[in-house]
Amino acid sequence: MMKWITAGLIILSAVFAAINGRMTDLSTAFLEECGSAVELAISLTGIICLWSGIMRVAQSSGLTGKLAKAAAPLLSRIFRGLKKNGKAMQFITLNITANILGLGNASTPFGIAAMREIEKEERSPTPELASHNMIVLTVMNTASLQLIPTTAAALRLKYGSSAPMEILPCVWITSVCALAAALAGTAVFGRISRRRQP
């Protein structure tokens, strides 16, 4: 997949820049943005280290186990075949909780830890192939689970909205529909791909 995204974007950019006459902008962008990729990684390093540290303390003290137990009735329906109180389920619970609370920074390290634990628990004979549970978790994270859209609300306030929060019902409806569509997509496409390669 990444092969197509990277190659696709770079080729499309060259074509579009030629049409738009923006070749100079494009070549500057390549040379300047490789530095900002490193900057992004550095600021991400701090955030990931912080949350990984907290996560390990919570995990080895048994706190995340309790949280996972509470969420198990719901989550074990979405993620099939994982141990109900295993590490994978614990990190999945943390990831989803962080998303709902709007701790966007924290959800990435939790999600990555969950992906790794799913990998360890499932012990797939074909590790280069993503498993169904991995796909479901990732796709859930590409949809928004956040309850309060803080960035949008803050910017609406800044530009003089009379009611910055009035978008809430629409945001909730849209989020739920998008999440449902994405999850339905994993279920349907998953079934098709299983049928194709039994």
Next chain:
Amino acid sequence: MSFSDYIIPVLFAGVMIYGLCTKTDVFGEFTAGVKEGLHTVYDIFPSLFCLVISVAAFRASGGAELITSLISPLLDAIGFPPECGNLMILRPFSGSGAVALYESILKTDGPDSFSGRVASVILGSSETTFYTLSVYFAAVKARKTRYALAAALLGDITCSIISAVSVRLLMN
């Protein structure tokens, strides 16, 4: 100060208190976690790097604007604000790019206009899809991601459609 300001400090302190009460080696575990965090960044960096430069290239090429101008008659016909077309295309690729575009929509059309509201709903109910996909799968070194991209994009398309429909039905 709002409720959300309390979440992180209370959470951190709570985890520490619970750790001390259960006689966990709080410092040892914390530092072990930090070390794991460094490994994580090391693993995801190559994918992240490729994504950042290719997205930057796409933005500099003006691709999003070009696609929007091509499909804007179609967007107009179905009642989707064309100003939000750009946002719809850029959103899955670039978080900061989407926020900058969103601000310009708020500035020109106003936050309480139809396009301002639709843009708000799009931004509030979607994520940076390609960033998430690349980082999550890089962490487990899965090269074949099967139907992940298709399902994620199905969610993003649904998000754009429902944002316009819900604003039209509930807010106008």
